[in-house]
Amino acid sequence: xxxxxxxxxxxxxxxxxxxxxxxxxxxxxxxxxxxxxxxxxxxxxxxxxxxxxxxxxxxxxxxxxxxxxxxxxxxxxxxxxxxxxxxxxxxxxxxxxxxxxxxxxxxxxxxxxxxxxxxxxxxxxxxxxxxxxxxxxxxxxxxxxxxxxxxxxxxxxxxxxxxxxxxxxxxx
Amino acid sequence: xxxxxxxxxxxxxxxxxxxxxxxxxxxxxxxxxxxxxxxxxxxxxxxxxxxxxxxxxxxxxxxxxxxxxxxxxxxxxxxxxxxxxxxxxxxxxxxxxxxxxxxxxxxxxxxxxxxxxxxxxxxxxxxxxxxxxxxxxxxxxxxxxxxxxxxxxxx
Numbered sequence: 001x002x003x004x005x006x007x008x009x010x011x012x013x014x015x016x017x018x019x020x021x022x023x024x025x026x027x028x029x030x031x032x033x034x035x036x037x038x039x040x041x042x043x044x045x046x047x048x049x050x051x052x053x054x055x056x057x058x059x060x061x062x063x064x065x066x067x068x069x070x071x072x073x074x075x076x077x078x079x080x081x082x083x084x085x086x087x088x089x090x091x092x093x094x095x096x097x098x099x100x101x102x103x104x105x106x107x108x109x110x111x112x113x114x115x116x117x118x119x120x121x122x123x124x125x126x127x128x129x130x131x132x133x134x135x136x137x138x139x140x141x142x143x144x145x146x147x148x149x150x151x152x153x154x155x156x157x158x159x160x161x162x163x164x165x166x167x168x169x170x171x172x
Numbered sequence: 173x174x175x176x177x178x179x180x181x182x183x184x185x186x187x188x189x190x191x192x193x194x195x196x197x198x199x200x201x202x203x204x205x206x207x208x209x210x211x212x213x214x215x216x217x218x219x220x221x222x223x224x225x226x227x228x229x230x231x232x233x234x235x236x237x238x239x240x241x242x243x244x245x246x247x248x249x250x251x252x253x254x255x256x257x258x259x260x261x262x263x264x265x266x267x268x269x270x271x272x273x274x275x276x277x278x279x280x281x282x283x284x285x286x287x288x289x290x291x292x293x294x295x296x297x298x299x300x301x302x303x304x305x306x307x308x309x310x311x312x313x314x315x316x317x318x319x320x321x322x323x324x325x326x327x
Contacts, residue, residue, distance in 0.1 A: 014205050016307050021207075022271050026299050027306045034303055042264070046251075049263040050243055052270060055173075056236025057206030064240040069248060073241070080237055084229065087205030091213040092225065098199045106321030111202045113317040115282040117309065120295025122275055127300030129268045139265040146269035157270050161263060168262025169255050 002071055003078055009036065010063050010082030017059055019118025024059045025125035038070055041132035048129075053161050059083050138172065173208050177215075187219050208232050 009031050017024035025048065032038045039047070051061035060080060067079030094101070101107045134143055142164060149155055174197065181187045188196070196218070200210035209232055216228025250256050284292065298304040 012307070016204060016310050017206070018204055018310065019201075022274070024206075025271070030299070030303070030305050035305075045264045045267060046247075046260055048271075049260065049267045050240070050247070052267060054236065054239050054243065056232075056239070057173075057208050059206045060209070060233055060236045061240050064237050065244050068241055068244040076237070076241055076244075080233060084205060084209050084233065087203065087209050087213060088225075088229070091200065091203050091205065091210045092217065094199050094203055095196070095214045095217050098195060102195070102198070104321075105325040106318045109321030109324070110314055110317040112283060113313050114202070114310070116284065116288060116292050117295055117313050119275070119278055119282045119284065120292030121299060121306055122271065122278065123292060123296035124298075124300035124306075126268065126271050126275065127296060129264075129271065133264045133268050138261065142262045143265035143269050146266040147272060150269060150273045160270065161266055164262045164266035165259040168259040172258035172261035 003075065005036075006067060006071060006075055007078040007082040010067075010079040011085050013059065013063070014083040015086040018114045019121070021058055022125055023118035023121045026121045026128065028059070028062050029125065029128055032066055038066060041128075045129055045133055049161065052157050142167070174211070177208070177211060181215055188215060192218065 013024070013027050013031055017027050029044055033041055033044050047062055047065050048058070050065065051058045054061060060083060063079040063083040064076045067075035067077070069075075071078075134140055146160055146164065150157075150160060178190075178193055182190050182193050193215075196211055196214035200207050200214055203210050209229060212228040212232040213225050216225035218224070220227075247256075279292075282292075295306075295309055298309065299306055
């Protein structure tokens with residue numbers, strides 16, 4: 001049952017994605033590239049690129065995209081629902097109890113440790129992507145240029161990717 | 173996305189106060205799942221309990237959902253076109269660069285010090301090179317942090 005498996009997998013991704021954004025990438029990749037043969041390493045990067053160019057949370061975008069590619073509209077709905085199911089349950093409980101929890105030492109400690117952990121997870125995503133992407137001279141040049149431009153001018157990611165797409169069409 | 177949400181719910185519509193918003197943001201960042209979705213659950217529930225929550229979540233998810241479906245439809249049809257392939261040849265390294273940049277900035281807000289540097293580094297090596305699932309590492313970290321936090325509280 002691919003539908004059930006996809007829903008369950010994305011629920012797991014939702015449950016174990018802390019820190020938002022890029023920290024989730026390592027978890028998504030682990031599930032849809034390493035554990036399930038749903039995407040190739042370069043397809044995964046394509047989806048990350050598409051997610052960065054469209055509005056909204058990366059986890060939702062990735063869930064919708066992968067769900068659609070593997071099992072059509074129904075797949076997209078299930079994966080998207082799957083990724084937000086844990087949020088719905090946990091966030092609801094926390095919303096109701098947050099004012100009591102927020103001053104507890106253990107609660108604070110969990111989240112300061114998880115913040116450090118997500119730092120490691122983003123670095124891990126970077127390591128994984130680096131291996132499958134930076135393969136030829138053209139990629140190295142684009143990577144270095146993008147890095148320096150974003151670093152120095154704090155360029156909006158959308159515009160950077162737009163320019164990169166244009167450069168790729170002309171020279172890639 | 174977060175400043176945008178704040179602008180709408182605190183300033184424009186005054187649905188919740190700024191303090192409530194900041195509490196919600198802290199909770200949303202702490203819980204698993206997309207931060208924007210978590211925040212919409214918090215805000216929706218505050219305004220109109222269960223129904224408010226459902227509507228807020230739908231509102232957050234639908235624009236992404238629809239735009240991604242449209243793109244996926246086009247992408248599956250045109251992925252093999254040479255122009256698209258060429259564009260992605262340059263997009264991929266640019267994406268990697270985009271992930272690299274905030275890492276430095278995040279290392280400050282996460283409280284990275286010489287004393288705890290080994291921890292994220294170890295996570296990066298285990299997950300990035302050895303393909304260890306983040307699940308185990310997250311569970312171990314949470315259990316350890318609760319234990320340590322309770323012990324600190326008792327002292």
